[in-house]
Amino acid sequence: xxxxxxxxxxxxxxxxxxxxxxxxxxxxxxxxxxxxxxxxxxxxxxxxxxxxxxxxxxxxxxxxxxxxxxxxxxxxxxxxxxxxxxxxxxxxxxxxxxxxxxxxxxxxxxxxxx
Amino acid sequence: xxxxxxxxxxxxxxxxxxxxxxxxxxxxxxxxxxxxxxxxxxxxxxxxxxxxxxxxxxxxxxxxxxxxxxxxxxxxxxxxxxxxxxxxxxxxxxxxxxxxxxxxxxxxx
Numbered sequence: 001x002x003x004x005x006x007x008x009x010x011x012x013x014x015x016x017x018x019x020x021x022x023x024x025x026x027x028x029x030x031x032x033x034x035x036x037x038x039x040x041x042x043x044x045x046x047x048x049x050x051x052x053x054x055x056x057x058x059x060x061x062x063x064x065x066x067x068x069x070x071x072x073x074x075x076x077x078x079x080x081x082x083x084x085x086x087x088x089x090x091x092x093x094x095x096x097x098x099x100x101x102x103x104x105x106x107x108x109x110x111x112x113x114x
Numbered sequence: 115x116x117x118x119x120x121x122x123x124x125x126x127x128x129x130x131x132x133x134x135x136x137x138x139x140x141x142x143x144x145x146x147x148x149x150x151x152x153x154x155x156x157x158x159x160x161x162x163x164x165x166x167x168x169x170x171x172x173x174x175x176x177x178x179x180x181x182x183x184x185x186x187x188x189x190x191x192x193x194x195x196x197x198x199x200x201x202x203x204x205x206x207x208x209x210x211x212x213x214x215x216x217x218x219x220x221x222x223x
Contacts, residue, residue: 042213042214090155090157102162105156
């Protein structure tokens with residue numbers, strides 16, 4: 001148990017569906033992250049939020065839309081996804097976005113786009 | 115070429131064996147992280163180090179800054195150690211982590 005909770009754990013959606021992934025932490029952390037992990041590839045950083053403000057968007061397609069209503073919650077809204085978007089989506093949080101800050105990860109949401 | 119390379123990609127060993135996983139990087143770093151990912155997907159941070167050696171239970175992590183190399187060792191390996199072990203580095207220019215592709219470890223009873 002890392003203190004970072006992601007829901008749902010598994011999600012199957014059609015290409016025309018709209019769904020949202022949720023991440024929650026009550027560790028008092030100020031930074032939250034979305035990562036994508038595709039099979040046999042390193043983790044890819046998608047978005048970074050620091051004190052509810054988005055500070056990084058690593059050229060992520062607009063069909064992925066993040067939302068951070070407060071420092072404890074992070075959402076990833078999904079719409080008109082493609083089959084190649086099927087992956088494990090991991091949320092992480094850290095006390096701050098400093099260089100030597102340890103990140104805590106959620107269990108991930110296994111997304112399948114059909 | 116990836117900035118963080120791990121070897122081996124896959125490792126199968128018998129219970130009780132001493133395990134070594136290697137990580138080499140080609141950029142200036144402020145810290146190196148070792149993480150463990152179990153089949154369910156969740157990732158747990160094992161170590162964060164910028165010099166020398168750290169030990170936690172049966173796990174030992176070492177780093178050689180001059181050689182840009184780190185190793186993760188597992189002593190008296192156990193089937194529950196089976197997981198993917200990931201090396202990641204914090205570049206000294208910003209906080210973003212650069213991830214290795216992971217080493218899949220299977221420990222057979």
